[in-house]
Amino acid sequence: MKKITLIIFLLFYSYSFSQNYINGFIFDKSSNKSLPYATIRLISDKDYYTITNEDGKFEFLNKFALDSIEVRYIGYRSKKVPLSYFKNNPKLLLEQEVYNLNSVNIIVKKEKDYSYKLLFRLIKKYRNNKKIVKSKGFLNLNTSVKGVPLEIIEGFYNSEHTLSKGITDLKIKSGRFGQNRSFPFYSLNSTDILKDFQLFNISHQILPQYPGNLALNVIKRKYKVKIDPCDNCSYDDMVLSFVPKKLNGRLFFGKIIFNKETLTIKKIELGINNPTTYRLTSIIKNHEVIPKEIILNINFNPNNFEKIQSLDYKFTMYYNSKKSFEIIETNVFLYFYDYYKIFDEPFFTKSIKFNNDYDKIIALQATNEFWDANYQFPKSFKALKSIEFLKEYGILINYENKIPTNDIEFIRPSVISWDKTKRLKWESVKQGLNESENSNKYINRNLSTNIKADKVYHSSSDIVKKNSFFNNYQSFNFSYLLDKHKDSNGENKFITRTIFDRNSSSYKNSRSKNMLVYLNLTFDIYEYYRQKLASEINDEMTFSQVKVLCNETFKKATQTVEKMKMETNSALNFQYLMRWNNEIKSKLDIDNYYLISNQK
Structure with missing residues (x-):
């Protein structure tokens, strides 16, 4: 019903x-x-x-x-x-295609090792195909516990893939996500898992292997391979199935659907129960992440089977915090389109090292124009329900242009965009670089309990990123973000933003009120020049021209910041600090000294 x-x-x-x-x-x-x-x-x-x-x-x-x-x-x-x-x-x-079962019986009788040799002919052909295919990509991800949404993510990417390696690059252009407040869960590193998976190369990857990652003698030793009937295949199609002889958690079972005349693969279906995966762990000590099921389907483009069209990935895990136990399921759909056409990459006047795509999503934010022009997928019934649930019981980032202050504090991004209504606090500079995020403290994982944010890492490299950065110098780092997209009418639209890089900024000395005023004045100076930059940009300019203008403006802003630094003696000269405070007040209508003096 x-x-x-x-x-x-x-x-x-x-x-x-x-x-x-x-x-x-x-x-x-x-x-x-x-x-x-x-x-x-x-x-x-x-x-x-x-x-x-x-x-x-x-x-x-x-x-x-x-x-x-x-x-x-x-x-x-x-x-x-x-x-x-x-x-x-x-x-x-x-209507389904009609399959002729007799052709399978004839082929099976030809040769004892026919299925193995046929499979390796496919592997060898694709292993040698190193042609790079660039395209746009769209990712849809949802994670849940017993049907309760934990996280939803949508993102547009620039991508590269080859038939031998699979995905070789994924760079996010714009994205948005939502999270459950009572059970914060981060699973966007699923993209790292999919990039790490080698389609036909021999590899020691995070995910288990399948025959495409093995030599012929190893396939014969570890797998049973046979030709199977296909319920709904074209006349020239064939199915090769493979099952591990020994279940050790490191070998997928599955099948390949392909054209037997041209040896053209149409689809690869992989699955495994109780898998053993490399480099998947929880950031919280004494909490267990136990992978229980992985399903990965690789779909090739029916208009040109030499290109990958999509990946459909499901990861089910047991999460055990000793006090509670949850079964977490993540579903990812990654779709490639507009082959050999990519988005313009966002530009930064100073290099920014993002921790992960969550940071990039918050820094790049999202404009309605961009999503209206590029979003071509109707929301599924499940997605609509998840969004409505997270509106009430979670947070939604970039589903509106303006990100709520409380949500930013909850996510703790490494990059903060300038906002007239928000002043930087010392907590924004400290960022807990040497803190362990309560890693030894018990956190109740029950969905009915409000808890602090933690993260299940899908890659050990993320843990290294988090723990290997030491606050060994003093600096405040700012940058301009420049992004370009086309609206629904195909016209260029440029976006500029002033950002503060928390990840590479630090201050060890006395954290005084005057120094905090100085820090915010610096942010405001860069923003003042950015606003002048925005007024000089027109939609007829090229991206390269705007980049040059952006760099020139950033240089002028930096010179002004250096002038303030000298005149105020790095905030020690109160008289000159107030002069600069009044100057910014006259230009941006912001009284930093008053606002910071009255901060709670």
Whole structure:
């Protein structure tokens, strides 16, 4: 009954959209089940592509000169329909391909080691394919405990991948996330796990291995390989399945679906129970992270199988804090699109070393223009429920342009953007660089208990980053952020921001009120020049031109900061400090001395 209710709700929801969007659902004709992540080609003088979400729903702006769309899904007959079809029909039904079982029986009898040799022919072909494919990427991640949302993440990336190595690079362009206040959990390092996974190279990776990571003699020794029937394959398709002879936690079972004539892989499905993983641990001592199940599906682009289209990753773990026990499930979907087209990389006037993508998301923030122009995936029913839950019981970062102060303090970012309503505090400089974040203190993991933020690290490198930075010098580091994107009309939009780098800033001397005034005046000087910079930028300028202007402006601001430093003797000369305080007050309407004197 619940399933029927959900479908009715979603169909109603699709009709409630404005005329600016075209949307619909892709379903299996025989089972009437939705088909998630089906490929949609928007046919026009210049083709565009999108995919369905986990509910089988697609949606795109009605701005393209389209006459029809084509839908592809592995194991199903592709279907082309006119755009007018969806005016009266919410669902498009796909038919499964018919599979000929007799061809399997003939092939199996050919040779004893035929399946092993055929598998290694595939591996060898792909292991030698080192062509780099650049593209945009979109990541959707959700983590939950017994259906209760812990974390949701959405992010746009620049990516690179090869068929031999898999993902070789992922750099975030913009993102947003939400977290449960009573059980803060950080799982974005799933991207590190996926980057570390070698598609066809021999590797000692975080995740277990599969035949694509092994030599032929090792495959024969460790795996049973056979040709399996395929329930819904094309006539030329074949399935090779592989199962470890010994379950040791370091070998995936799975199957590869491929075209037997061209040796072209269409999909790889991997799974393992009770896996042994490398470099996965909890930051809290005496807390156990026990991996229980991993599922990883690699889907190749049906319009060009030489490119990866998406990765579907599920990680289930037991989390044991000795006082409570939880089963945590993380689901990640990473989709690649706009091949050989990438976003402009954000630019910083001074190098910033971010701890992880959470820091970058907060520093880069998100503009409605960028997300409206690039977000092409309708929210699934599950995602909508998670967002509503976290609005009430959690925090949402970048789902609005302005990040609430309390949320920033909760996340403790390493980079802080200038804000007229917020003044830097000494806590922003200290940042607890030499503190252990209560690592020896018991923290109740019960979802009903309010606790301090902690982090489950998906990579040992994160722990090193956190503990290896020592406060061995005194400096305040600022930078300008410059970012560029195109709006829904394809026009350039530039964003500039003044940021304070907490990670590389420190101050060991006496933390006086006057010195804190001086620190905030420095922040304000950089912001004053940034505002002048923003007024000089126009949308006709190139990114390179704006970068030059950004560097020149930052240099002028730094010279002014040096002048203040000399005149105030680094905040020791109160008379000159007040002169600079009044100067900033006249330009930005901020009285730092008054505000900091009255801080609680």
